[in-house]
Amino acid sequence: MSNMGIVFAILGAALAALLAGAGSAVGVGMTGEAAAGVVTEDPSKFGKVLLLQLLPGTQGIYGLLIAFMTLSQIGVLGGSAEMSLAKGLMYFAACLPMAIVGYWSAIRQARVSVAGIHMVSKKPDQMGKGMIFAAMVETYAILALLVSLLAVTGIGGLNI
Amino acid sequence: MADKQYIYQVARIRSKEMELLTGQNIQQLLASDSYDSCLRVLSDRGWDVSSGDADTILAIQRQNTWALMEELVEDISVFDVFLYQNDFHNLKAAIKQVCTQEHFQDIYIPDGTVEPQQIEQAVSQRDFGALPPRMQKAAQEAFTALLRTGDGQLCDVIIDSACLAAILQAGRDSGDALILAYAELTVAAADIKTAVRCQRTGKELDFLKRALVPCDSLDAAQLAAAAADSEEAIYSYLERTAYAPGVEALRQSSAAFERWCDDLMMQRIRPQLHNAFTIGPLAAYILARENEEKTVRIILSGKKNHLDESAVAERVRDMYV
Numbered sequence: 001m002s003n004m005g006i007v008f009a010i011l012g013a014a015l016a017a018l019l020a021g022a023g024s025a026v027g028v029g030m031t032g033e034a035a036a037g038v039v040t041e042d043p044s045k046f047g048k049v050l051l052l053q054l055l056p057g058t059q060g061i062y063g064l065l066i067a068f069m070t071l072s073q074i075g076v077l078g079g080s081a082e083m084s085l086a087k088g089l090m091y092f093a094a095c096l097p098m099a100i101v102g103y104w105s106a107i108r109q110a111r112v113s114v115a116g117i118h119m120v121s122k123k124p125d126q127m128g129k130g131m132i133f134a135a136m137v138e139t140y141a142i143l144a145l146l147v148s149l150l151a152v153t154g155i156g157g158l159n160i
Numbered sequence: 161m162a163d164k165q166y167i168y169q170v171a172r173i174r175s176k177e178m179e180l181l182t183g184q185n186i187q188q189l190l191a192s193d194s195y196d197s198c199l200r201v202l203s204d205r206g207w208d209v210s211s212g213d214a215d216t217i218l219a220i221q222r223q224n225t226w227a228l229m230e231e232l233v234e235d236i237s238v239f240d241v242f243l244y245q246n247d248f249h250n251l252k253a254a255i256k257q258v259c260t261q262e263h264f265q266d267i268y269i270p271d272g273t274v275e276p277q278q279i280e281q282a283v284s285q286r287d288f289g290a291l292p293p294r295m296q297k298a299a300q301e302a303f304t305a306l307l308r309t310g311d312g313q314l315c316d317v318i319i320d321s322a323c324l325a326a327i328l329q330a331g332r333d334s335g336d337a338l339i340l341a342y343a344e345l346t347v348a349a350a351d352i353k354t355a356v357r358c359q360r361t362g363k364e365l366d367f368l369k370r371a372l373v374p375c376d377s378l379d380a381a382q383l384a385a386a387a388a389d390s391e392e393a394i395y396s397y398l399e400r401t402a403y404a405p406g407v408e409a410l411r412q413s414s415a416a417f418e419r420w421c422d423d424l425m426m427q428r429i430r431p432q433l434h435n436a437f438t439i440g441p442l443a444a445y446i447l448a449r450e451n452e453e454k455t456v457r458i459i460l461s462g463k464k465n466h467l468d469e470s471a472v473a474e475r476v477r478d479m480y481v
Contacts, residue, residue, distance in 0.1 A: 030167055034170070037168040041175035118171060122174060
């Protein structure tokens with residue numbers, strides 16, 4: 001039982017990378033399909049649809065960042081990797097916002113981006129609006145990133 | 161099929177929708193002073209008009225549409241429902257040809273799900289089992305009826321009602337709201353037209369009951385009873401259904417009602433312009449192309465025969481985009 005703290009902390013880090021990464025993989029896959037469809041018909045739109053394709057990929061990067069910060073904080077990447085169960089559970093909880101919100105926001109953002117790519121196929125000059133619609137979903141991924149980031153960095157200072 | 165996502169395919173269709181004729185293009189065609197200037201407008205929109213012949217031009221467009229669908233969809237049979245009418249037309253033609261023991265030229269429509277030669281062979285050898293299950297019973301029944309009675313109309317009614325039943329069943333089995341809506345409207349419109357035609361030719365209730373195919377939006381029994389009564393009774397029944405707005409067109413002429421039905425179909429499929437994930441936009445594209453083909457055929461034929469612009473304009477359909 002004495003080692004369970006580090007187990008939970010690593011589990012949290014893994015979930016942040018895993019779920020946010022999976023969401024981004026699904027999302028970028030969806031937008032990639034739509035982008036390929038548009039480029040098949042009109043190769044000149046490659047640059048425009050590429051930007052929209054990449055948007056759901058950011059959640060995976062945020063998840064990686066949180067995982068990396070957590071591993072660094074708990075000493076897995078150097079230093080002592082021992083901690084209480086309570087602290088391990090706190091790290092686990094700190095990673096959850098990024099893991100869960102990252103997964104869902106990537107997929108929902110992908111749907112908006114796909115719609116944006118379709119819009120660009122008909123009205124290339126409206127690409128900016130398509131990006132804004134998709135970026136709205138990004139807001140919630142950023143909020144989750146902030147919460148996870150603040151929590152992961154703050155837990156280390158707690159004396160539990 | 162309903163759960164499968166068609167993201168790549170819909171994206172390609174979105175680009176292809178740009179090539180569809182718009183209402184403005186149709187006005188341009190109508191305003192053209194000759195058949196040749198119509199062809200120039202179509203050529204500007206990317207149509208292959210090199211043959212100069214309307215049938216060939218439209219056949220090329222149809223081939224292009226189906227070639228695109230074959231490229232996009234792994235199992236093209238999901239769109240078979242749109243071709244059932246051609247199959248059943250070919251069955252009708254084959255039965256009549258075999259029964260009359262004469263050979264007619266160009267009686268088959270080439271775009272079906274079954275090769276016309278296969279249908280003709282099955283009918284001539286009385287091997288109805290060689291036909292798809294949806295055609296077997298009707299083929300046998302119509303063939304026997306025509307041989308025994310020599311009544312071509314009865315043969316038509318048997319095959320037409322089997323065709324509509326097959327379309328409705330395919331729509332229900334598809335799991336796609338748009339294909340179901342297409343099937344439902346196709347059957348309902350055919351029922352209404354049949355009811356009016358039968359009423360005008362004084363058909364008996366039994367004949368009507370056989371000819372009309374039950375569907376969700378119309379009560380075939382009530383429609384048959386109304387048709388056996390009077391034309392006004394048909395209108396009065398339709399006023400209580402979803403087809404009430406079409407009654408005025410029906411009073412004008414069957415051509416006006418057909419146009420109303422086609423416009424209604426376009427209206428129902430138009431939301432697919434904003435659907436990004438399902439097979440709906442692909443099916444809508446096929447229907448939009450069919451609608452476009454119908455309208456261009458009317459205009460080209462009007463121009464070729466020097467018909468009055470207003471007479472042609474009355475028959476043109478609303479476009480999808």
